[in-house]
Amino acid sequence: MSKVRGWCPSAWRPMLAGDGLLLRFRPPLARLTRAQALLVAELATGYGNGAIDLTRRAALQLRGFDEAGWRAAVDRLVSAGLVDPDPAIEAVALTVAPDWREGDDTHRVARALMARRAELPSLPAKFGIAVDAGQRAVLGGTPADLRLERGDGGGLILRPDGRATGVRLKHGQEVEAIATLADWFVASGGAAAGRMARHAAVLPNWAAGGVEPLAGEVESEQVTPRYGRLTGAELASLAVGVEALRITPWRSLLLECEAARPTAPPSSSDIFPGKRRWQGEGVTEGCRGVGMSLGSPEATPLHQPSAGPPPLAGEDEVRVSGPAPVDARWLQASAPAPSTVFACVGAPACPQASVVTRALADRLAAASVAGPIHVSGCPKGCARSAPAALTIVGRGGRYDLVRDGRADSLPLLRGLTPAALLTHLGAD
Ligand code: SF4
Structure with missing residues (x-):
């Protein structure tokens, strides 16, 4: 039976997942310079299995490391200023509005x-x-x-x-106010909650x-990898031609182009007012290239399968893909369209999962099952915490079905096989 863990992996405390060690870190100010992005791409590919996940708290997850590779990667992330050398300071979860x-x-x-993180309580x-x-x-x-x-x-x-x-x-x-309220939370017994x-x-x-x-809402155009996942090669391709990338908590990236950097005084209301500030006239060649991909007729909207229903099967369908050239199909065609299909990484990459998730989500999307759809490998619900019209949760190798609820809500139906689930939803 799957267990929900009560701790979060970090750079200094990697989690052993089904595909090796998982290393998670939050770039300071949610920003990767071009050089830092290229470094992350290199580490993901050279030491890990090449997969990079964007999380709902604007962290980056690199996957598939062994012990030696993890240690080498962390040392280089510390040297690049992306991970704090003090694990206690690195553990402070600070999310920044990316715009x-x-x-x-x-x-x-x-x-x-950030400069005073050491003053916060545990x-x-x-x-x-x-x-x-x-x-x-x-x-x-x-x-x-x-x-x-x-x-x-x-x-x-x-x-x-x-x-x-x-x-x-x-x-x-x-x-001061944040630190004082954090102190109060601890002193008043908040750790128990x-x-x-x-x-x-x-x-x-x-x-x-x-x-x-x-x-x-942030109105800037965003690059949204399918299910928040990209490869090291894709990250490197995006980094070339931009000054920096911003990591958002919506599992997307904002591209910061040199010529588009704001020069107006601080606190203006004109904060990245639209996609042109990121990709418009006069920006660097690389930025213009990304913008053209975003708006190109070939671009396929997120979560819109381009072929027929994918097979619902085992490891092959969810295996982490190796490095590949960046593909305009996973670039979101316009910003920021609401996603309607959510799925965590599932089995076999996550040890808490007993079922595949993304292949099933693709299958349901291809069959035009009404959403939002959330497929979760276990009740933890990493991909979405809000209720969804349809939530499918893995349990003991089968699927539970929740209507208008979350991954931890009471299921309407329990223990469905993949075939029974698809038949019930009219997606077989
Ligand atoms: S929700 Fe998915 S990714 Fe999160 S712990 Fe459960 S199976 Fe793993």
């Missing part, structure tokens, strides 16, 4: 918080901090426990996850504000 610009509030607070493994201080809060759907956001009226607020409102903060007090939203203790008076966040 920041130099000198704006997200950039300012995230840098200050927090539960899944506890996260979101610095989301653009003109609109865009990380509302991203897992985090303390949220620094733009509040109604324009100033910044600190909002504990699970509460609808936050407390307004004065300029320059943000990091593990997450802020589950912690029932009454907030201290100073933190119990009534200001709602101003929610919005």
